[in-house]
Amino acid sequence: MLKETQQRLTLSPKTKMNFQEILESCQQTVQDAMGSYWAKKQGPRSEALQQLGRSIDYSLLGGGKRFRPVLALLVADAFAGGPQKVLPFATAVEMIHTYSLIHDDLPCMDNDDFRRGQPTNHKVFGESTALLAGDALLTEAFFAISEAYSREPQLGLKLINLLSEAAGFSGMVGGQAIDLSSKESGLALQELNLMHALKTGALIRVAAEGAAVVLGLPTSIQEQVRSFGQKLGLAFQLKDDLLDSAESIEKGSFPELLGLAETESYLNEVTAEAQTILKELSIESSALAQLLQMNSTRSH
Ligand code: GRG
Secondary structure, three states, X not given: OHXXXXXXXXXXXXXXXXXXXXHHHHHHHHHXXXXXXXXXXXXXXXXXXXXXXXXXXXXXXXXXOOHXXXXXXHHHHHOOOOOOOOHHHXXXXXXXXXXXXXXXXXXXXXXXXXXXXXXOHXXXXXXXXXXXXXXXXXXXXXHHHHHHOOOOHHHHHHHHHHHHHHHOOOOHHHHHHHHHHHHHHOOOHHHHHHHHHHHHHHHHHHHHHHXXXXXXXXXXXXXXXXXXXXHHHHHHHHHHHHHXXXXXXXXXXXXXXXXXXXXXXXXXXXXXXXXXXXXXXXXXXXXXXHXXXXXXXXXX
């Protein structure tokens, strides 16, 4: 199945798959890769490890748009790179994303009971198991990269360098710290942009940038892909805030600070800037460009 979907993705221009089919093919490729990665970890083990494995499976394999790994695969597709070599990096990014959601839902953070329409990990498995599931996913992401790119150690090291920076103090964790500290006082627009660039943007940006690195694209092109990823990360957050505001306008969100109409304009502006980068790279007609457009029209 994995091989089949990979071939279909590689052949997408010839077989004229529409964007929805390409998207579903990528999502299935990611799902299969993560499923087989964790299946290999199974073996004769204690009940405690089996329970931890179930907790990991619950969040890693139980839904989600797979936006970040699909982005990485579509960067490969846009440069005719094929998904196989990018896939381990793409799934490592999704492991880190999944860890962040599990920890974000914990009582000491957002204290959420539901995610993706299902009870949160700690509601099903308990707080300590959920904490460990997140810890294991974070650590395993780097193990997976070190294994998958072991024949090209410089590439493996570069990917670990990029991803750990995007996930850690200077990236997602730092952004989460700014977010938590701002709950009382609120943030001005510049600080709000910084918070999102780190909390949500860094992981989206590195999914695109890491794929360009795996493909061995020239440094100047890697930089343009990084810049595209930054803009897409911001566009993703703006759209998320607009979708959330359908229920109520959340404190500390872009709509609260700018109003709905201006948040829409900001989204259009950032999306147009990202599209310009794709044009400069001569990939403005790629499935990657359609992913960018899809962000503006998505309903979840
Ligand atoms: C706890 C270290 C730590 C970090 C948490 C990213 C993050 C930092 C928390 C997620 C909270 C949140 C709802 C952020 C808003 C944007 C966002 C990242 C939404 C969830 O990502 P999607 O929409 O989720 O890609 P799916 O379910 O599709 O995987």
